[in-house]
Amino acid sequence: MKKIHKAVMLIIDGLGDRPIDEFGGLTPLEAARTPCFDMLARGGITGLMDPLSPGIRVGTDVGHLALFGYNPLKVYWGRGPIEAVGVGINLRPGDVALRCNFATVDENFVIINRRAGRIRNTAPLAAALDNMSLGDGMRAIFKPATEHRAVLVLSGDRLSAEITNSDPGPVSEGEPVREVKPKHPGQPLAEKTARLVNEFVRKSYEILRDHEMNKERLKKGLPPANIVITRGAGMAVKMRSLTERFDIKGCCVTGESTIAGVAQMAGFSVLMNEKLTANIDTDLDEKARLTLEGLKTADLVVTHIKGVDLVAHDHRPREKLAFIEKTDQMLQKIIDGLDDPQDTFVAVTADHSTPCVIGEHSADPVPVLIHGEGVLVDEVRSYGERACARGGLCRIRANDFLLSLLDLMGVTYRFGS
Ligand SMILES: [Zn+2]
Incomplete structure (x- = not known):
């Protein structure tokens, strides 16, 4: 039997941004102190990701459907059923x-x-x-x-x-x-x-x-x-779940019912409690704890962070920067608590960009990275919109990003003989 590697995929809702004057033209992510993300970028493979394709602005539901491996053009039910x-x-x-x-x-x-x-x-x-x-x-x-x-x-x-x-x-x-x-x-x-x-x-x-x-x-x-x-x-329409398609166990940690809906449709179990508020007062320690708990039984744990998107909608770049830094610290806690860090992939991504200047979702691609055994480490030294443009994943779509991660985990099938 082939060996399956585990993975954590962190989705930071609305992460991508545009230059901010008060940060000297840097984005909130570029200006934030993110030692954990940068360590993963240095030791991993990075790139830019379009949720669907360049120039297409998506909602959180569509962005997540794509990150869970679906073609939203085929399976989108509307937000109500999700x-x-x-x-x-x-x-x-x-x-x-x-x-x-x-x-x-x-x-x-x-x-x-x-x-x-x-x-x-x-x-x-x-x-x-x-x-x-x-x-x-x-x-x-x-x-x-x-x-x-x-x-x-x-x-x-x-x-x-x-x-x-x-x-x-x-x-x-x-x-x-x-x-x-x-x-x-x-x-x-x-x-x-x-x-x-x-x-x-x-x-x-x-x-x-x-x-x-x-x-x-x-x-x-x-x-x-x-x-x-x-x-x-x-x-509602019927669709085949991601976990069934690749015969994996999935778990999602989120405080947001839309994400919980997409995850459940994809066949994931959901860890959610009242400490996760889907806002900037959420308990990130609890999120780290639940992610580690999920990894005990699941092959892939998706952990979702909402607060970054909310403050971007409210045009608050400083709060966005601060919450990105807290998210970075949370991911470090998750990595420190891994049972088998050598054998666990860590991926960081986002469902779309929400630039603080416009306070709305934009079609700007988001920076992504995958860290773990065997990835072709590129020359990118930090995690940011501009830095990741030079990464080895190049410009990729959300479906392809997920599939690339699943392939590294060893759960995809060979096409052809
Ligand atoms: Zn979103």
């Missing part, structure tokens, strides 16, 4: 899943705060909406997700995901909640689904408005989470 899997809902074919936000509206349904002040611990609010009757024997499944997010699933055989969003979008304070409509006129299934979602949104306001937790929030001067708004409707 989130649903991530919060532990077992989707059946034909179910329609939607991403939701708890939000704050006034009595005319005008949005005051689209994330209800990034409310956390929404389980009591979600429980009040779960199993809601929408008529025709239809019931809503509703579960809380990370922070202000949640998931709505409608089960039935006569539904359609071809519907619009009730959420008016990222910069929508002052705009009213939208009525959900079929994307194309004259689709009875989409009309019915839109009607059900509109009813859910309206009832969510009636139920949440007077909820005890919101009364408490008002007393503290916090925005009440008095409505649920929806987006990203999608339907």
Whole structure:
């Protein structure tokens, strides 16, 4: 039997960036003190990676699908179903899943705060909406997700995901909640689904408005989470898992339900607990501990870091730099705790760039590296956007990056005789 090597793949969400004036034209990663990443770059092979292909900007879900070995053009379900899997809902074919936000509206349904002040611990609010009757024997499944997010699933055989969003979008304070409509006129299934979602949104306001937790929030001067708004409707399709395809065991450490969803679809087990907040206050020591725990049984452990992306969206390069440095220290702890450091590959990558100047995802490629036995060490001495442009992996796509790692691990198959 061939020997399988283990690997840790660290995904730093939104890592890539552009020159920052206050760092003398360096990126946050280039300006950060990252002894561990640099040690891995010196002793490993580096490169630049496009999530899909040059010039294509991707979302976190698509970037992760690609890093888990899928062609998102073929298997993308929409964000709703990914989130649903991530919060532990077992989707059946034909179910329609939607991403939701708890939000704050006034009595005319005008949005005051689209994330209800990034409310956390929404389980009591979600429980009040779960199993809601929408008529025709239809019931809503509703579960809380990370922070202000949640998931709505409608089960039935006569539904359609071809519907619009009730959420008016990222910069929508002052705009009213939208009525959900079929994307194309004259689709009875989409009309019915839109009607059900509109009813859910309206009832969510009636139920949440007077909820005890919101009364408490008002007393503290916090925005009440008095409505649920929806987006990203999608339907589940069947796909073969990565772990089945290569006969490996996978484990994912994350605080984010979207990543947990993609990982579970790929056949990975997920290690997640309340110490992992998917924000900059997450417990990185706990993440290191869970990564080492995962390695005891899994061949490949994927550890995901969200905070770097969040502060980049908020145009905060200094916080991005600081969190990159903390992530570097976390990876050093993981390496120090490895049972068999000689026989474990360490890969560092990202799902996309989020330059602080624009505060949005960009198509800039991200720096990547693989460290471990037998890699063709290149001349790159540090881990950064410009340094890795000279690396031996050259410019690679996310699918190919994962496959290259799997090949080094010894789990791929020969094509041909
Ligand atoms: Zn992302």
